[in-house]
Amino acid sequence: MARKPRGPEDYTREELLIMAERVNLKYRSRKSKEQLYEELGLGEKKAGARKSGRRKIAASMPARRAAAGGEDATEERAPLGMPGAPVPTATSSTSSIPLPSPFAAPAARTGPYVDRGPDLPANYGDDVLEALVRDPRALFVYWELAGGAYQRACAGKSDAELAGAVWVLRVSRIDGGQFFDIPVDPGVGNWYLHVDPASAYQIKIGLVLASGSFVELASSRVVSTPPDSVSERVDEQWMLVSEEFDRLVDYTVQQHGRQPGSAQMGQLRRRREALRRKVVEFPWNISSRISSPGVSSWMTSPRGGASRIAPAPSSRRR
Amino acid sequence: MPAGYFALVLHAHLPFVRHPEHQEFLEEGWFYEALTETYLPLLLAYERMANDGVRFRITMSLTPPLCEMMADPLLQGRYIQNLDKLEHLAERECAAWKAETPIGIMARMYRDNFRACRARFESAGRNVIGGFRALQDAGFLEIITCGATHGMLPLMRTEEAIRAQIEVAKTNYRKHFGRDPRGIWLPECAYRPGIEGHLKAAGIRFFIMDAHGLLFATPRPKYGVFRPAYAPGGVAAFARDLESAKQVWSREEGYPGDYDYREFYRDLGHDGEQTYVGPYLPSGIRTNLGIKYHRITGQVELHQKAFYDPRAAREKAAAHAGNFMFNRQHQLNYLRDLLGTEPVITSPYDAELFGHWWYEGPQFLEFLYRKMHFDQSDVESITPVEFLDRHQTHQTLQPAASTWGDKGYFEVWLNGTNDWIYRHLHKAEERMVELARSHPVSSGWEERALKQAARELLLAQSSDWAFIMTTGTMAAYAERRTREHVARFTRIYEEIKAGRIDQGWLADVEGKDTIFQEIDYRIYR
Numbered sequence: 001m002a003r004k005p006r007g008p009e010d011y012t013r014e015e016l017l018i019m020a021e022r023v024n025l026k027y028r029s030r031k032s033k034e035q036l037y038e039e040l041g042l043g044e045k046k047a048g049a050r051k052s053g054r055r056k057i058a059a060s061m062p063a064r065r066a067a068a069g070g071e072d073a074t075e076e077r078a079p080l081g082m083p084g085a086p087v088p089t090a091t092s093s094t095s096s097i098p099l100p101s102p103f104a105a106p107a108a109r110t111g112p113y114v115d116r117g118p119d120l121p122a123n124y125g126d127d128v129l130e131a132l133v134r135d136p137r138a139l140f141v142y143w144e145l146a147g148g149a150y151q152r153a154c155a156g157k158s159d160a161e162l163a164g165a166v167w168v169l170r171v172s173r174i175d176g177g178q179f180f181d182i183p184v185d186p187g188v189g190n191w192y193l194h195v196d197p198a199s200a201y202q203i204k205i206g207l208v209l210a211s212g213s214f215v216e217l218a219s220s221r222v223v224s225t226p227p228d229s230v231s232e233r234v235d236e237q238w239m240l241v242s243e244e245f246d247r248l249v250d251y252t253v254q255q256h257g258r259q260p261g262s263a264q265m266g267q268l269r270r271r272r273e274a275l276r277r278k279v280v281e282f283p284w285n286i287s288s289r290i291s292s293p294g295v296s297s298w299m300t301s302p303r304g305g306a307s308r309i310a311p312a313p314s315s316r317r318r
Numbered sequence: 319m320p321a322g323y324f325a326l327v328l329h330a331h332l333p334f335v336r337h338p339e340h341q342e343f344l345e346e347g348w349f350y351e352a353l354t355e356t357y358l359p360l361l362l363a364y365e366r367m368a369n370d371g372v373r374f375r376i377t378m379s380l381t382p383p384l385c386e387m388m389a390d391p392l393l394q395g396r397y398i399q400n401l402d403k404l405e406h407l408a409e410r411e412c413a414a415w416k417a418e419t420p421i422g423i424m425a426r427m428y429r430d431n432f433r434a435c436r437a438r439f440e441s442a443g444r445n446v447i448g449g450f451r452a453l454q455d456a457g458f459l460e461i462i463t464c465g466a467t468h469g470m471l472p473l474m475r476t477e478e479a480i481r482a483q484i485e486v487a488k489t490n491y492r493k494h495f496g497r498d499p500r501g502i503w504l505p506e507c508a509y510r511p512g513i514e515g516h517l518k519a520a521g522i523r524f525f526i527m528d529a530h531g532l533l534f535a536t537p538r539p540k541y542g543v544f545r546p547a548y549a550p551g552g553v554a555a556f557a558r559d560l561e562s563a564k565q566v567w568s569r570e571e572g573y574p575g576d577y578d579y580r581e582f583y584r585d586l587g588h589d590g591e592q593t594y595v596g597p598y599l600p601s602g603i604r605t606n607l608g609i610k611y612h613r614i615t616g617q618v619e620l621h622q623k624a625f626y627d628p629r630a631a632r633e634k635a636a637a638h639a640g641n642f643m644f645n646r647q648h649q650l651n652y653l654r655d656l657l658g659t660e661p662v663i664t665s666p667y668d669a670e671l672f673g674h675w676w677y678e679g680p681q682f683l684e685f686l687y688r689k690m691h692f693d694q695s696d697v698e699s700i701t702p703v704e705f706l707d708r709h710q711t712h713q714t715l716q717p718a719a720s721t722w723g724d725k726g727y728f729e730v731w732l733n734g735t736n737d738w739i740y741r742h743l744h745k746a747e748e749r750m751v752e753l754a755r756s757h758p759v760s761s762g763w764e765e766r767a768l769k770q771a772a773r774e775l776l777l778a779q780s781s782d783w784a785f786i787m788t789t790g791t792m793a794a795y796a797e798r799r800t801r802e803h804v805a806r807f808t809r810i811y812e813e814i815k816a817g818r819i820d821q822g823w824l825a826d827v828e829g830k831d832t833i834f835q836e837i838d839y840r841i842y843r
Contacts (some may be wrong), residue, residue, distance in 0.1 A: 005368055117805065120805060130740070132740065133728065227718050235715070248542040
């Protein structure tokens with residue numbers, strides 16, 4: 001995602017001086033615009049020479065990783081780059097490609113200097129996999145395989161056994177006992193999974209060998225997705241006739257379909273149908289106006305009145 | 319007997335932004351703006367009502383980072399400087415425009431508002447917490463707490479980290495309000511099954527959640543969102559009513575979009591000549607000053623906005639308050655028949671909506687509560703604790719994981735722009751637990767380092783950073799804060815492990831991240 005580098009003509013000397021002050025460049029006030037530009041490392045010559053080789057690789061990667069392919073990328077090699085590593089997918093067939101750290105922030109370090117804080121470790125020397133629930137139908141998993149589990153797993157195996165092995169995420173449903181595998185590039189470091197609501201899952205990363213056996217390298221805890229509909233379970237002590245409850249739920253969500261207009265009527269119809277299936281189609285758009293409290297009040301386009309006339313940023317300045 | 323109850327909940331929160339290393343810092347302005355536009359106007363409105371004998375009940379969260387900023391002498395002093403500038407500018411505007419001109423009228427309004435803010439700020443000893451605390455002690459307000467630094471509890475890895483967010487908040491609440499909190503605003507209303515156990519352990523009686531958290535509970539909630547229900551262990555969940563939410567928030571129909579109300583985006587900070595307003599702007603950077611002369615006017619371009627008329631806007635706020643009350647009366651009477659018992663309407667909002675975005679919001683609230691007190695008897699305002707004291711029997715159920723964010727779950731805080739932070743936050747949690755367990759006793763520099771490690775972890779966990787990364791505006795600052803706190807934590811962790819604490823550096827960090835001086839790092843054991 002490298003942006004086209006800006007030349008010295010794209011900056012004012014004042015801008016460059018501010019940047020120079022931030023990095024504490026010596027004798028900055030005596031320097032010309034061109035000198036500042038050069039010494040701040042903004043020029044194509046400096047940045048390009050170091051990074052051009054990597055950019056080609058980056059181009060084939062997902063945006064996030066490409067952007068993360070900064071200076072620290074060469075230092076840490078994900079298991080794929082290790083000697084004797086299996087070659088599961090076409091994209092990683094050039095095993096000498098250093099995979100970028102999956103945990104670096106998606107901050108392209110080109111263009112004008114922006115202080116995004118210090119670099120964080122590319123890994124912590126662990127073998128972990130963690131699963132987080134994003135919503136009833138999606139999990140986020142991240143993993144790190146830097147603790148030696150891969151090497152230990154490979155140690156007792158012959159090249160023949162490892163040949164043709166495939167890296168996978170194994171997604172197991174706790175309640176039903178089924179599982180499915182998703183082939184992944186372990187260097188990616190994270191993944192979003194489509195799952196079902198109101199279900200429990202455990203995710204593992206590992207190798208499926210040619211023999212079909214699974215070598216587990218890291219495993220998540222059991223995580224449960226929330227339901228996305230009204231519960232079928234009725235509390236006997238607090239039982240309510242189904243129609244009454246439907247009226248109540250209908251009342252709760254229907255308020256938002258009151259306005260005339262075909263779009264709203266269609267929405268209302270869909271809600272009624274959903275209700276029949278006991279799946280409430282929520283007016284999430286109201287939630288979205290609220291989003292996050294506090295700081296969001298300064299961040300989001302404002303709610304209510306101001307939002308309808310939110311202008312383009314440029315027009316705000318007179 | 320009223321037909322039912324109305325429980326307004328205002329969530330007042332800002333992340334901890336305090337930069338002693340800079341003379342002026344743009345993001346510190348969030349706090350000064352919120353004081354001038356929201357916190358002080360609300361406080362003054364509450365106090366007017368209390369003085370006039372109006373019975374009102376409002377629940378308000380004042381989050382620990384916000385309290386810590388309110389009580390911070392550096393920020394208090396800087397707020398006065400901020401007021402000095404604004405008052406000076408308002409004076410110049412008053413001098414430039416005759417009293418009967420539209421701008422002249424507004425310039426005097428702003429000058430008087432700034433003066434009123436200053437007077438109340440100074441009379442509170444520069445710490446406005448005292449004002450809110452007095453209203454709580456008098457029974458008008460129920461002030462609730464939040465996560466220590468507004469951390470996303472369901473996205474944390476360890477139970478210790480969740481417990482620490484709640485326990486540190488509780489201790490901080492005690493420091494500022496002299497008693498234990500009875501309720502909590504879960505950060506971002508983010509709930510997942512199991513969190514109630516930590517609330518119960520902290521003696522918290524209720525929490526606020528979004529509608530689907532209760533509606534999708536197991537078993538079904540008999541009364542929908544119109545009565546609280548107990549989560550396992552007996553902590554009550556109050557869920558958001560969508561109808562009243564929509565009347566205020568809705569883009570199309572919400573009150574704040576009325577054409578008579580003040581336009582947010584026309585601000586003297588942007589409109590004025592650079593040479594004229596420059597000295598009043600932080601480091602000369604164009605930003606909002608809070609002096610705005612235009613009204614929303616209609617679906618027109620910014621340059622076509624008409625002048626604001628404070629009197630017409632005030633009348634509109636009164637009309638809207640009447641309309642809101644009328645709707646609640648009908649809603650409660652309808653629900654009373656449907657449920658066969660008194661319903662309670664829970665209406666949670668960002669406090670900063672009132673005043674900051676919706677300039678007339680505090681006036682609206684004051685009109686609403688005055689009308690509810692004097693003009694009717696169908697609706698009674700109540701706090702969740704009062705409701706629970708009057709009605710002890712409620713359904714017990716398992717609420718569903720949910721947030722009040724876009725799409726109702728965790729995506730705002732867990733997506734391609736910010737998912738990289740969790741690996742670091744989780745590792746830091748794990749390391750903090752390790753430190754606390756391996757140092758049951760400590761003293762001197764080691765103890766200082768352990769306390770600072772806990773502060774850095776907590777500050778890194780603020781959900782605000784992930785949120786800002788999603789919205790994209792000021793994302794660099796949010797990234798920087800996350801990385802800085804994680805990096806500081808990591809360095810402290812490594813120094814403690816190595817038994818070599820860089821005292822000069824640690825003292826410097828202590829001077830910057832001053833939050834929670836009372837912290838006990840052992841909470842992570």
